[in-house]
Amino acid sequence: MIRVVLPAHLRTLAHVDGEVNLEIEGRVTQRSVLDALEARYPMLCGTIRDHVTQQRRPFLRFFACEEDLSHESPDAPLPEAVASGKEPLLVIGAVAGG
């Protein structure tokens, strides 16, 4: 079970409270987690990564295990603690704006 923590606005958009739990078959990577997230919550398509390029939106970051994974390859394995469900993958909105 993969745990994902979404920013407040995306939790509202997806009608969820707290963490999202996802079952992932195969390798646990940014891409496989986001694929599973968007499949379960289609309204999140395009809000975390671009529809076409699949690039992470500029004002979002991916954190886990006190590390910034935003610039890792989307196909790189996420830390074992995330894959095992011990730690969540955090989707973080930049502290910016007014």
Added chain:
Amino acid sequence: MSGVRVLVGTRKGAFILTSDGKRTHWDVSGPHFAGWEMYHIKGSPVDPNRLYASQSSGWFGQVIQRSSDGGKTWETPGGGLTKNPEGMPGVSNKFVYDTSPESGKPLTTHQWYDGTQHPWEFKRVWHLEPSLTDPDTVYAGVEDAALFRSTDGGTSWQELPGLRGHGTGPQWQPGAGGMCLHTVILDPKNPNRIFIAISSAGAFRTDDAGKTWRPINRGLHSQGIPDPDAEVGHCVHRIAMHHSRPDVLFMQKHWDVMRSNDAGDSWQEVSGNLPTDFGFVIDVHAHEPETIYVVPIKSDSEHFVPDGKLRVYRSRTGGNEWEALTQGLPQSDCYVNVLRDAMAVDALDQCGIYFGTTGGQVYASADAGDHWNAIVRDLPAVLSVEVQTLP
């Protein structure tokens, strides 16, 4: 008794203001989509309970919302917890520019601020214009400037590429607010005719339902561009039309209030005695096609009303002769702006006029502008105001 529903988009959410036909007591609903920029909300003319809303964010991009009950509840069309019939996740916020060779001229660049060419990049939906005949058909004017259409209730969107593919596309450039397509007017008498306007490219018209377009900027004169009388490059802020006379258009340009009597083929200035002819909004009385409204703004470098006075100006002669409407509006120490999509009129017998300000007030007049009251005073900065006249 009939009533009105005012749809207000703000920098931090949407609000719905409702009243009966007297328009003296108002119910305020919201914020809907709290914290998001709500550029525009508009209802279908053929199904008043069908609303479309443009929800956007610098963090999370564009979301399209749809309501089927007049704004009580909302959904992201095609993006719910169940997949659509094709088994694909929702694409209601997927605005992808057409680059197919068969579409004609798949442009990839436009002019950037420094004069170089820059790729088209989708940023947000500025304006949603529901069809006059089909509640599931809606047009979206977007930044970077292009026109999209959905025929499935906002579930999926396709560009009308003939506009962006117009040969002048590489000359289009963004205004300070971005290169936005902000005005979409559907001709009520000719379903093949659509008018649009872009900052800063100008106004365009199609006569074949969006396949091909031509600039309609003859008569516009803009000092801020190399050729003041150029075919394109004018910063048109807003165009308005009365449904009974679709060939007569009124325009608030960056500077200048303009009028066309020939569907945009030519324009004449009608700024007349306005204190300043800079501004954003312009609208037409619901029952008097020669009665028009603007809110003059001091200048392009000082985006607030002149002299600290919030004044709507009305012309009953289709321009040139203007009167200030001030009853109930602040006449000292007022420094708000009224943005291009933030004025609307209702269709009750005594025409109501509405506008919202960057200071968060939404003002209403139930007597065509003679007297004004603030429905609300303390909303976030208002981006758009639309009105539905309910049976």
